[in-house]
Amino acid sequence: EREHRTQREMAIMQLLRHPNICQLKEWMTEGDRYYMFLEYVDGGQLLDYIISHGKLREKQARKFSRQIVSALDYCHRNSIVHRDLKIENILITRDENIKIIDFGLSNIYSPLRQLNTFCGSLYFAAPELLQAHKYIGPEVDVWSLGIVLYVLVCGRVPFDDTSLPALHAKIKAGVVVYPDHLSKDCIHLLSNILVVDPLQRKDLSFVRNHPWLNKGHDAPVDNHLPHRLPLTTPD
Template sequence: MSTRTPLPTVNERDTEQHASVEDGRGEVLSRSVRSARGKNSSTGDDSPHVGNYRLLKTIGKGNFAKVKLARHIPTGREVAIKIIDKTQLNPTSLQKLFREVRIMKILNHPNIVKLFEVIETDKTLYLVMEYASGGEVFDYLVAHGRMKEKEARAKFRQIVSAVQYCHQKHIVHRDLKAENLLLDADMNIKIADFGFSNEFTLGGKLDTFCGSPPYAAPELFQGKKYDGPEVDVWSLGVILYTLVSG
């Protein structure tokens, strides 16, 4: 049996290809600094490359970022690469981005999208993540209608397991919704998009209004400080209703 080269993880370090920056809280993020330009001379392939990844098609797009399906050249494994134009972000947005990266590095749960690697150039940040080929739960519900009770129970159990894990790590998601729940090839849940996530302390309060109104807890609309985990729990209730009602 041949040996497959594993995907690099965010914990691996290459002293010649890493730089450190502060994330706005004085904490240091170690990130890969690699060429992200055009042709890869090692493969002779003219298709666009980022590090050891061959870029394929665009699978998502926003104002300052897009998501590309890519293939890890040594293993052939498909990944999703979020490509962020740093030049379009102000210092506050950059700080939030670095916080998201730091939080994703902490998380390791079977029902949370994994961050494999972070690649950076002067103008662009590339987040190499696990690819969930089944797409969004929202789109699944649009296409197939509401889930049967047994299916909804299984999916909700995975969602709750992942959220409980986050809370045990003192991390609150704050934007749980059907659009941020992905499905892998085996129809397992993968929670994604930690752009609004933050760390919390027991007994401490958060005060930033964020998330999506249909899934947001009432206290978020009152302009008062709130308990982070509780707003996630409210969103879980809305998600369960959405799964069984469509």
């Protein structure tokens, strides 16, 4: 299982070419070992950045969020779901650009087929994963994105408890407390994606076009998909 997951991670990462996704440069095998050579990211973890800076101003959080949304939209439009998006899996360059890493739990998804692997990190995991419900894929990434955004603007996770059962219960209940310093637009965005029912949760298109994400910008963030001519039928 672990070997299969590693092979799948390498296969998926070979497909990904996006400025905010850490690029797989090369890989090799030696016996039962796999070696992956990845793009060097010179600024460390976004987690350390937040620990040293505290909660971010919304303008700075917006810059990071636009890059994360761009990378996620690129993945989803290529039928890839990350499934382990969390603050520890986001690196930052010295010039403060985002690089998403760790596609070890990623998979190909289809709107016609539900996934049933319940994975991810507890603080960032969607409620439906904790309830062992099947899912399509992108909706669990959108929940995790909401948690990441909350961490950026608040400096802490929205659901926390020293007791594991209590933490599970809080995530499943989905009651989020929004600090007074957050703008109305920021709260509106978060409250539309940190929604327990995945059918009521807004999708990435909503996020990409939201006023908060596009404040100070002329258009939604580019997802860096290569331009492709539409298919035509033969005459």
